[in-house]
Amino acid sequence: MASPLTPRATDFPRWYQDVITQAGLADNGPVRGTMVIRPWGYAIWERMQAELDARIKAAGAENAYFPLFIPESYLRREAEHVEGFSPELAVVTHGGGRRLEEPVVVRPTSETVINSFFAKWVQSYRDLPLLINQWANVVRWELRPRLFLRTSEFLWQEGHTAHATEAEARVYALRILRDVYEATMRDVLSVPVLVGHKTARERFAGAIRTWTCEAMMGDGKALQMGTSHELGQNFARAFGIQFSSESGTQEYPWQTSWGVSTRLVGALIMAHGDDAGLRLPPQLAPLQVVVLVVRDDEGVRRAAEEIAAELRRTGRRVRVDDAVDVSFGRRSVDWELKGVPVRVEVGPRELAAGQVTVVRRDRQEKRPVPVGAAAAEVRKDLLKVAVSLREEAAARQAARTVAVSTREEAAAAAADGFAVLPWDAVGVGGELELAAAGVSVRCLQRPDGTLAESDDEPGLVAVVAKAY
RNA sequence: CGGGGAGUGGCGCAGCGGUAGCGCACCUGCUUUGGGAGCAGGAGGCCGGGGGUUCGAAUCCCCCCUCCCCGACCA
Numbered sequence: 001m002a003s004p005l006t007p008r009a010t011d012f013p014r015w016y017q018d019v020i021t022q023a024g025l026a027d028n029g030p031v032r033g034t035m036v037i038r039p040w041g042y043a044i045w046e047r048m049q050a051e052l053d054a055r056i057k058a059a060g061a062e063n064a065y066f067p068l069f070i071p072e073s074y075l076r077r078e079a080e081h082v083e084g085f086s087p088e089l090a091v092v093t094h095g096g097g098r099r100l101e102e103p104v105v106v107r108p109t110s111e112t113v114i115n116s117f118f119a120k121w122v123q124s125y126r127d128l129p130l131l132i133n134q135w136a137n138v139v140r141w142e143l144r145p146r147l148f149l150r151t152s153e154f155l156w157q158e159g160h161t162a163h164a165t166e167a168e169a170r171v172y173a174l175r176i177l178r179d180v181y182e183a184t185m186r187d188v189l190s191v192p193v194l195v196g197h198k199t200a201r202e203r204f205a206g207a208i209r210t211w212t213c214e215a216m217m218g219d220g221k222a223l224q225m226g227t228s229h230e231l232g233q234n235f236a237r238a239f240g241i242q243f244s245s246e247s248g249t250q251e252y253p254w255q256t257s258w259g260v261s262t263r264l265v266g267a268l269i270m271a272h273g274d275d276a277g278l279r280l281p282p283q284l285a286p287l288q289v290v291v292l293v294v295r296d297d298e299g300v301r302r303a304a305e306e307i308a309a310e311l312r313r314t315g316r317r318v319r320v321d322d323a324v325d326v327s328f329g330r331r332s333v334d335w336e337l338k339g340v341p342v343r344v345e346v347g348p349r350e351l352a353a354g355q356v357t358v359v360r361r362d363r364q365e366k367r368p369v370p371v372g373a374a375a376a377e378v379r380k381d382l383l384k385v386a387v388s389l390r391e392e393a394a395a396r397q398a399a400r401t402v403a404v405s406t407r408e409e410a411a412a413a414a415a416d417g418f419a420v421l422p423w424d425a426v427g428v429g430g431e432l433e434l435a436a437a438g439v440s441v442r443c444l445q446r447p448d449g450t451l452a453e454s455d456d457e458p459g460l461v462a463v464v465a466k467a468y
Numbered sequence: 469c470g471g472g473g474a475g476u477g478g479c480g481c482a483g484c485g486g487u488a489g490c491g492c493a494c495c496u497g498c499u500u501u502g503g504g505a506g507c508a509g510g511a512g513g514c515c516g517g518g519g520g521u522u523c524g525a526a527u528c529c530c531c532c533c534u535c536c537c538c539g540a541c542c543a
Contacts, residue, residue, distance in 0.1 A: 331504090
């Protein structure tokens with residue numbers, strides 16, 4: 001039987017769709033661009049949420065919830081913001097069987113509603129900083145949807161903060177970028193990312209500065225995984241947020257906003273998946289270990305249960321697959337598609353020799369392990385999988401990143417990887433030229449990969465790639 | 469919105485004037501079970517919609533609808 005997946009080298013986008021279907025991650029919804037997230041996919045998202053939520057709270061933000069419906073007039077208050085979002089708004093014109101006097105938009109993001117309340121809540125410098133996060137769905141009507149990567153409705157987290165000074169806002173935006181986003185991507189998703197500055201062209205509508213986490217996918221294309229924005233005083237002015245300073249003057253606060261979405265699930269698939277399916281880092285895997293009963297046998301079942309029980313006692317997420325009426329091959333393939341990091345095969349033959357077989361999903365190598373040592377070996381393997389997935393992704397990124405010096409070279413090199421060149425060699429005009437070639441400036445950094453103070457700092461380099 | 473394709477059981481497709489079929493999946497039974505098992509039996513389809521041509525239309529003609537792919541926007 002052939003693989004249920006199109007090989008990545010044959011057609012990467014199709015492979016991506018195949019993985020989502022075969023691993024049971026999601027289905028298309030009935031309305032174009034909408035997505036049904038199935039249990040296996042949702043469990044992965046829930047774990048991402050939990051990890052992000054803990055880090056967001058550690059950074060001092062509190063969760064709250066704001067309404068789905070926003071008065072259309074709110075969007076218009078910030079000029080760039082409306083302009084940026086108008087093309088993708090879903091607008092509700094009728095409610096309760098009547099035409100609404102003022103249409104309401106389904107939130108594409110919540111800057112406007114949240115800031116209208118910040119105006120009410122912020123009176124004094126003592127009310128600052130105000131650090132709010134919300135988990136919600138948002139709608140941005142998409143012409144070319146792709147499951148998890150670009151859907152008309154998606155789930156995300158959006159943080160919104162107000163600070164007394166520009167410097168404090170900047171520090172907070174960067175703290176979220178590094179301590180929450182970059183750390184989660186690296187340590188939880190096992191996806192190494194480039195952090196950098198967005199160019200004016202790629203900046204969030206209404207922001208004065210946008211920071212980004214960009215990762216390289218299995219086909220060499222870039223994916224924007226998360227952004228953190230400095231909003232300056234734009235929204236504060238638009239929504240009349242003012243506070244009395246210590247010296248008694250009325251001031252506008254400096255704000256930030258930041259978000260990551262279910263797109264992270266797409267990133268995980270494309271960063272780690274192989275021709276056998278998904279490869280999940282143990283930190284996110286709904287099941288970390290499957291103990292597979294190879295053949296129906298009393299002793300085999302007992303041994304499998306014992307290994308599973310020991311792993312559960314030490315906090316691992318384990319399932320015993322004893323569906324022996326389904327062929328061994330079928331079950332192996334299914335768990336590989338789903339990306340379970342480690343599989344233990346228990347069969348009568350090896351058990352007679354006092355052994356079981358342990359298979360790491362990332363390498364697909366089988367090795368015999370004494371029954372008594374199985375649980376301990378599995379625990380070690382789980383740690384190794386997390387590291388090796390990250391290292392593999394980092395190695396790919398390093399191997400497919402080249403330094404170039406002209407826009408022509410950058411466009412060519414970005415065909416299947418990242419091109420790095422002096423930002424001076426691109427410039428605002430050069431970005432249009434690159435766009436015509438199907439590539440874009442993903443971010444600006446200092447040559448050593450660190451973050452620049454601003455996008456006009458001298459000597460910056462541009463990372464150029466094809467983007468999702 | 470510009471260019472290109474396609475609509476036929478759950479999914480993927482064939483059939484292109486004679487009244488609908490294949491693969492996978494599904495159901496039942498038996499045999500299997502160490503890498504997507506085999507055999508036998510079975511269920512499931514206003515052939516996208518409307519109109520026309522014809523003795524007869526999934527098939528030919530006209531109109532409409534929808535979806536997919538490629539371009540400009542995008543977490």
